[in-house]
Amino acid sequence: MAKKLSKVLLYLIVILGAITMLIPFLWMISTSLKTAPETIAVPPIWIPKSLQWGNYIKAWNEAPFGQYFINSIIVTVVTTVGQLFTSILAAFAFARLKFYGKNILFVIFLGTMMIPGEMLIIPNFVTLSHLGLIDHYGALILPWLASFFTVFTLRQTFQSTPDQIYYAAKIDGASDWKYLWQVLVPMSKSTITAVTVLQVIGSWNAFMWPLIVTNSDKMRTLPVGLQAFTTDAGTQYQLLMAASTFVIIPMVILYIFLQKYIIAGISKAGLKG
Amino acid sequence: MLNEKASFKSTAKAALYLLPMLVITITFNIWPIINSFLMSLYTKYDFYTDKVSGWGFDNFVYLWNDPDFHLAVRNTLVFVVGVVPITVILSLIIALLLNQVKFISGFFRTVYFLPFVTSTVAIAMVWNWMFHSNYGLVNYFLSWFGVHPINWLTDPHYALLALIIMSIWKSLGFNIILFLVGLNNIDHGYYEAAEIDGANARQRFWNITIPMLSPITFLVSVNGIIGSFKVFDEIFALFQGTPGPGKADLTIVYYLYQKFYTEYKYPIAAASGVVLFFLILLVTLVQLWYSRKHVHY
Amino acid sequence: MKVTFKDVTMSYDGKTDTLKDLNFTIPDGTLVSLLGPSGGGKTTTLNLISGLLAPTAGQIFFGDTDMTKKDALARKVGMVFQNYSLYPHLSVLDNIAFPLKMAKVSKAERHAKAKDLAKLVHVEDQLDKKPGALSGGQQQRVAIARALAKSPSLLLLDEPLSNLDARLRIEMREEIRRIQRETGVTTIFVTHDQDEALHISDNIMVLANGSIQQFSSPQTLYDQPNNLFVAKFIGEPVINTIPAQALAADLAGIVPEDILKQAETAGIRSEALIPYDAGENVLAKLHGKITQSSKYGREATANITYNGEHLLSTEMAGVSGSQPELDFYLTKSGFFLFDQSGALIFGGESHAE
Numbered sequence: 001m002a003k004k005l006s007k008v009l010l011y012l013i014v015i016l017g018a019i020t021m022l023i024p025f026l027w028m029i030s031t032s033l034k035t036a037p038e039t040i041a042v043p044p045i046w047i048p049k050s051l052q053w054g055n056y057i058k059a060w061n062e063a064p065f066g067q068y069f070i071n072s073i074i075v076t077v078v079t080t081v082g083q084l085f086t087s088i089l090a091a092f093a094f095a096r097l098k099f100y101g102k103n104i105l106f107v108i109f110l111g112t113m114m115i116p117g118e119m120l121i122i123p124n125f126v127t128l129s130h131l132g133l134i135d136h137y138g139a140l141i142l143p144w145l146a147s148f149f150t151v152f153t154l155r156q157t158f159q160s161t162p163d164q165i166y167y168a169a170k171i172d173g174a175s176d177w178k179y180l181w182q183v184l185v186p187m188s189k190s191t192i193t194a195v196t197v198l199q200v201i202g203s204w205n206a207f208m209w210p211l212i213v214t215n216s217d218k219m220r221t222l223p224v225g226l227q228a229f230t231t232d233a234g235t236q237y238q239l240l241m242a243a244s245t246f247v248i249i250p251m252v253i254l255y256i257f258l259q260k261y262i263i264a265g266i267s268k269a270g271l272k273g
Numbered sequence: 274m275l276n277e278k279a280s281f282k283s284t285a286k287a288a289l290y291l292l293p294m295l296v297i298t299i300t301f302n303i304w305p306i307i308n309s310f311l312m313s314l315y316t317k318y319d320f321y322t323d324k325v326s327g328w329g330f331d332n333f334v335y336l337w338n339d340p341d342f343h344l345a346v347r348n349t350l351v352f353v354v355g356v357v358p359i360t361v362i363l364s365l366i367i368a369l370l371l372n373q374v375k376f377i378s379g380f381f382r383t384v385y386f387l388p389f390v391t392s393t394v395a396i397a398m399v400w401n402w403m404f405h406s407n408y409g410l411v412n413y414f415l416s417w418f419g420v421h422p423i424n425w426l427t428d429p430h431y432a433l434l435a436l437i438i439m440s441i442w443k444s445l446g447f448n449i450i451l452f453l454v455g456l457n458n459i460d461h462g463y464y465e466a467a468e469i470d471g472a473n474a475r476q477r478f479w480n481i482t483i484p485m486l487s488p489i490t491f492l493v494s495v496n497g498i499i500g501s502f503k504v505f506d507e508i509f510a511l512f513q514g515t516p517g518p519g520k521a522d523l524t525i526v527y528y529l530y531q532k533f534y535t536e537y538k539y540p541i542a543a544a545s546g547v548v549l550f551f552l553i554l555l556v557t558l559v560q561l562w563y564s565r566k567h568v569h570y
Numbered sequence: 571m572k573v574t575f576k577d578v579t580m581s582y583d584g585k586t587d588t589l590k591d592l593n594f595t596i597p598d599g600t601l602v603s604l605l606g607p608s609g610g611g612k613t614t615t616l617n618l619i620s621g622l623l624a625p626t627a628g629q630i631f632f633g634d635t636d637m638t639k640k641d642a643l644a645r646k647v648g649m650v651f652q653n654y655s656l657y658p659h660l661s662v663l664d665n666i667a668f669p670l671k672m673a674k675v676s677k678a679e680r681h682a683k684a685k686d687l688a689k690l691v692h693v694e695d696q697l698d699k700k701p702g703a704l705s706g707g708q709q710q711r712v713a714i715a716r717a718l719a720k721s722p723s724l725l726l727l728d729e730p731l732s733n734l735d736a737r738l739r740i741e742m743r744e745e746i747r748r749i750q751r752e753t754g755v756t757t758i759f760v761t762h763d764q765d766e767a768l769h770i771s772d773n774i775m776v777l778a779n780g781s782i783q784q785f786s787s788p789q790t791l792y793d794q795p796n797n798l799f800v801a802k803f804i805g806e807p808v809i810n811t812i813p814a815q816a817l818a819a820d821l822a823g824i825v826p827e828d829i830l831k832q833a834e835t836a837g838i839r840s841e842a843l844i845p846y847d848a849g850e851n852v853l854a855k856l857h858g859k860i861t862q863s864s865k866y867g868r869e870a871t872a873n874i875t876y877n878g879e880h881l882l883s884t885e886m887a888g889v890s891g892s893q894p895e896l897d898f899y900l901t902k903s904g905f906f907l908f909d910q911s912g913a914l915i916f917g918g919e920s921h922a923e
Contacts, residue, residue: 010373010374017367021446023410024403028402098277102287112303114553116503119305119543119546119547122539123304126320127304127305142300146298146302165657167275170643171649172668172720173672183657223393226395251390251391252390262390267450
């Protein structure tokens with residue numbers, strides 16, 4: 001009996017917690033489908049009388065969200081692919097190749113992981129403005145084309161693939177380059193997917209850097225554009241919430257489909273500390 | 274061949290593999306690290322010509338005397354103390370509960386983790402709306418308990434608390450996942466052995482689960498502290514581009530942003546970055562020292 | 571392809587030599603086993619042949635070409651690893667075809683060749699599966715097919731059967747023998763299992779402590795071990811070894827005196843102790859006591875006490891129990907004397923005449 005009761009209690013708490021976690025999302029969606037008067041009704045209305053899908057169209061048209069979306073997609077894709085490429089090459093060098101200064105270099109990079117990225121904003125801004133790249137894709141993308149964190153994660157995975165597979169590939173006539181791309185990378189698919197997804201989420205949601213290096217609608221990414229939109233929308237919360245929803249939705253969909261990899265990636269990344 | 278030692282040739286080859294990554298990291302990581310330390314010592318600097326005509330510790334003296342910076346450090350520390358312990362304890366409890374749940378546990382996990390994948394800015398808009406003093410959900414729920422409406426975002430007494438509440442909500446999922454991984458990694462043999470030795474459920478929890486989770490708890494705490502030191506996006510979005518009412522949510526990174534982006538005082542901003550670096554370094558050193566001594570791996 | 575090692579020395583750390591001054595020639599078209607205890611240098615030798623490792627000193631020839639400085643790719647060897655080392659992300663067909671892909675053979679051609687090889691090793695019905703879906707034996711067959719794909723100059727197998735269960739091991743070693751005969755490729759086979767080596771090889775190289783203990787046919791290895799190590803290492807049950815002193819009285823006049831004087835250890839194979847006088851082949855008559863005898867399956871063993879030493883015989887079936895004290899006979903074949911350094915000084919065909 002006591003056992004059953006504690007089980008009920010357990011589920012009750014877990015469900016209550018889950019609802020708490022979900023409320024902001026539910027409230028966002030609910031508000032995004034209301035009329036203006038409904039948003040300020042007391043007590044609050046959860047399900048609007050008629051769903052105002054038009055709010056989405058209105059919000060979309062009130063700011064250049066199309067452009068923001070394109071920018072976000074470009075920045076996310078190029079950053080992720082580029083970073084993956086540079087990291088795979090470097091991780092392979094650290095995992096398999098022999099070269100002078102390998103350990104020193106590795107320790108230096110580990111050290112840089114301790115530096116707060118916020119500290120680098122100023123010098124990077126100066127560099128990029130002298131290159132004339134502020135308010136360009138260049139500024140949004142270039143600094144993120146390498147990540148030692150990704151290198152570190154991939155290196156661990158590469159090192160954990162059996163040596164014998166490497167020997168077998170050598171015997172089979174594969175050069176290091178071919179071994180890397182035709183054997184090691186496909187074999188490390190799950191780690192690569194995990195770091196890719198984490199990177200996509202990071203790029204998509206990045207705020208401070210894009211805020212600093214963009215100043216025109218042409219270049220703004222979604223979060224920065226959304227932030228700018230608040231000034232225009234004022235107190236039209238139904239529009240603000242509609243806009244928030246379509247900023248959030250792509251990553252939620254990605255998350256639901258690739259959940260397994262994200263969690264694996266976090267376990268890997270988080271636990272090395 | 275496998276037993277070959279590093280040679281000039283093999284180094285040249287490795288350099289080619291490392292080159293793309295090196296070019297980027299040197300330009301945008303290594304050099305800026307050095308540069309920001311240098312910049313914090315510029316006393317006369319012309320951004321347009323990139324000319325430095327004076328060096329010294331004036332910027333640090335400025336920070337030392339700037340009440341805004343004091344406030345930023347204070348707020349940051351309050352934020353850290355407000356967020357980290359509660360997040361760690363809550364996520365540990367939820368992870369322990371989730372670990373017991375069999376039925377649709379995947380669904381719960383998804384829900385708890387959802388905030389991690391959402392844009393901070395977008396969800397901060399939602400919280401901004403939920404914290405609305407007249408029509409916000411938070412005050413509505415509080416009214417059930419007879420609490421009078423609170424001006425969460427306009428009253429300096431509550432503005433930091435509002436930020437803390439939202440940050441806890443946002444960071445729970447990540448830590449829950451780590452704790453769940455930690456719980457999964459505990460060898461079942463320990464529990465069986467303890468059960469044979471006559472330990473009851475409570476004893477097993479305190480003598481096995483908690484000690485075995487100590488490395489993860491420690492890691493989660495350190496990650497949390499370092500992450501919280503850098504809080505910015507949440508503030509900017511929650512308070513619509515201001516550091517809160519009466520600078521109630523001015524943190525170190527926000528201070529850096531203001532000095533740099535709105536006041537163009539690059540060297541002072543750089544100096545505040547250096548202070549942030551040393552604060553984080555301190556945490557890291559404490560982490561190293563402590564984990565050598567106490568954490569049982 | 572003939573393989574020759576000339577004064578090859580190999581040291582991993584620059585201090586201790588894993589292999590010391592190795593000299594040998596493996597004739598073209600034969601199947602040779604490298605046999606020895608673990609840590610004896612078998613795998614190192616194999617890796618030196620494959621080109622995965624470079625020797626510290628000495629030269630390696632394929633045919634008459636010096637290959638010492640050439641890498642694995644240039645040597646064109648095929649290799650099968652203990653844990654198969656198949657590419658987990660590729661299908662069986664693509665695994666077999668991988669070396670051909672690396673050699674830029676066209677897709678149609680390499681698939682045709684891979685299918686032929688799959689037939690040779692009997693995995694033609696598994697082509698679309700991933701290695702993870704195959705049994706150990708099947709994986710090993712695929713690994714062999716892959717190693718053969720580029721028509722290698724040499725086929726190298728590194729403990730290929732040790733991950734398989736006993737029954738499969740016997741089946742696969744016959745398969746390897748068959749495939750080697752069908753293809754005629756010079757094959758070098760590393761194993762620590764003497765049974766495997768004895769059954770499969772044309773010649774066996776016994777490696778221990780970084781040097782060759784003996785390199786000869788399986789029969790010679792058994793009948794004429796070069797030294798005490800080989801005598802003890804080869805043969806099941808393990809050869810009886812007793813101080814030569816214990817036999818001195820019974821062998822006086824039969825074995826030349828100077829040899830008997832030098833002899834330190836006597837080695838007696840269990841089948842060299844027989845209960846009847848076999849005439850020509852008998853070396854000496856001994857007297858002892860049966861302390862215990864047992865029989866399982868087709869094997870019968872008897873423990874004999876002789877001059878205070880224990881001997882094991884596998885030829886005493888039926889003489890047990892009733893007559894614990896008995897005379898028995900020591901045959902010429904299967905009896906060896908070794909000197910202090912362990913070298914053979916008496917026994918084996920050359921001396922037994």
